[in-house]
Amino acid sequence: MTESLAPSLALLPAGLRDLLPSEAETEAASVAAIMDTFTAHGYQRVKPPLLEFEDGLLAGTGSAMGEQTFRLMDPDSHRMMGLRADMTPQVARIATTRLGHWPRPLRVSYAGQCLRVQSAGLAAERQVAQAGIELIGHDSPEADAEIVRVGAEALAAVGLTNISFDLTLPPFVPTLLEGAGLPVPARAGLIRALDRKDAVAVAERGGALAGTLTELLLAAGPADRALEALLAATLPPGARALAERLAVTVATIHAHMPGLRLTVDPVEFRGLRYHTGVSFSVFAPGHPEELARGGRYLCGLAEPGEPATGLTLYPDAVLRAAPPKAAKPRVFLAAEADPDTGAELRAAGYATVAGLDPVADPAAEARRLGCAFYFGATGLVALSTE
Numbered sequence: 001m002t003e004s005l006a007p008s009l010a011l012l013p014a015g016l017r018d019l020l021p022s023e024a025e026t027e028a029a030s031v032a033a034i035m036d037t038f039t040a041h042g043y044q045r046v047k048p049p050l051l052e053f054e055d056g057l058l059a060g061t062g063s064a065m066g067e068q069t070f071r072l073m074d075p076d077s078h079r080m081m082g083l084r085a086d087m088t089p090q091v092a093r094i095a096t097t098r099l100g101h102w103p104r105p106l107r108v109s110y111a112g113q114c115l116r117v118q119s120a121g122l123a124a125e126r127q128v129a130q131a132g133i134e135l136i137g138h139d140s141p142e143a144d145a146e147i148v149r150v151g152a153e154a155l156a157a158v159g160l161t162n163i164s165f166d167l168t169l170p171p172f173v174p175t176l177l178e179g180a181g182l183p184v185p186a187r188a189g190l191i192r193a194l195d196r197k198d199a200v201a202v203a204e205r206g207g208a209l210a211g212t213l214t215e216l217l218l219a220a221g222p223a224d225r226a227l228e229a230l231l232a233a234t235l236p237p238g239a240r241a242l243a244e245r246l247a248v249t250v251a252t253i254h255a256h257m258p259g260l261r262l263t264v265d266p267v268e269f270r271g272l273r274y275h276t277g278v279s280f281s282v283f284a285p286g287h288p289e290e291l292a293r294g295g296r297y298l299c300g301l302a303e304p305g306e307p308a309t310g311l312t313l314y315p316d317a318v319l320r321a322a323p324p325k326a327a328k329p330r331v332f333l334a335a336e337a338d339p340d341t342g343a344e345l346r347a348a349g350y351a352t353v354a355g356l357d358p359v360a361d362p363a364a365e366a367r368r369l370g371c372a373f374y375f376g377a378t379g380l381v382a383l384s385t386e
Helices: 001-010 021-040 061-068 090-094 141-157 172-179 184-195 199-205 208-218 225-232 238-254 315-321 339-347 362-367
Strands: 051-053 072-073 079-085 108-115 127-136 163-168 259-267 273-282 287-299 304-313 331-334 351-354 375-376 379-382
Touching: 001 079, 001 199, 021 108, 021 127, 021 141, 021 315, 061 090, 090 108, 090 287, 090 304, 127 141, 127 273, 127 287, 127 315, 141 163, 141 273, 141 287, 141 304, 163 238, 172 184, 172 238, 184 199, 184 208, 199 208, 208 225, 225 259, 238 259, 238 273, 259 379, 273 304, 273 379, 287 315, 331 339, 331 362, 339 351, 362 375
Parallel strands: 163 259, 331 351, 331 375
Antiparallel strands: 051 079, 072 079, 108 127, 127 304, 163 273, 273 287, 287 304, 375 379
């Protein structure tokens, strides 16, 4: 009976999975390294709850995650609750309410699990780990650059140094079309063409902006080249201000981290709807998944909100791109071993597995328990790999 039930009991809903010992341990260590980096830069950790009342969870920036939010009725209050799909709106709520009296700029960090109705992008997971930072109350290129710099250091802490920050300006295209007076009926088709990176369709539907948009579309790539085309373009005042802000942000990032790879796509506008300025996605060569996403937004439960910028890392994707880390070597300690021996081995970097009963063959027991060593009468003994 038990055997027949086992397969069905092990079945999980689509997009959810168990992490077994090696994966779970690696994830925990990596998140700890990321969070230590955030702490070292003055970002103080907050821990929002997994569930909130729906009206609070989906207020302000949280409205962008409404379609991805699981909802359920609270049997205690009989109010609808939501299970978070993203932690950034929760941090915005904490910053606006409980930390509203704290001095600005406010620097906070967070880490936790989120659950989404549907998987996003190339990833199949619906349960998504997040670890991030938010810098709230300061609107400047320096703040944007700090977020990029700290994010890059956090990824380096888990072994990812060959990465690329892809910078975009989500409000640029809407601002450009509005400022150029392009008729509203013509915008939808043009926006679809830009979204598909279809240069022919952009040229056909762009009207007076066709040349500018085509040139900017083709300029996407290394930051210096893309910015040269962007700053040389004829732009209305609002779009010009966004372009110049991006250029200063790139220069500020390069001043602190000249070796960091930056790309710019001037007409890319996909992403979270609440982004209001310079935004970024992070990738590693050979890995199509986003490692992180962030950008500038307005933090608050109501308009207009405080200026803010942040970055969310996705530890699951980060671990798939990061070089593997060796687990601590495991040592079997016989039940009669001196307790001080275990403490000394752990201090030396080993993981100890204590025997609970006397055994006749400590080497065989060590192998059975997946240990590479055992501590016997002659000291630490390495097991043969044959």
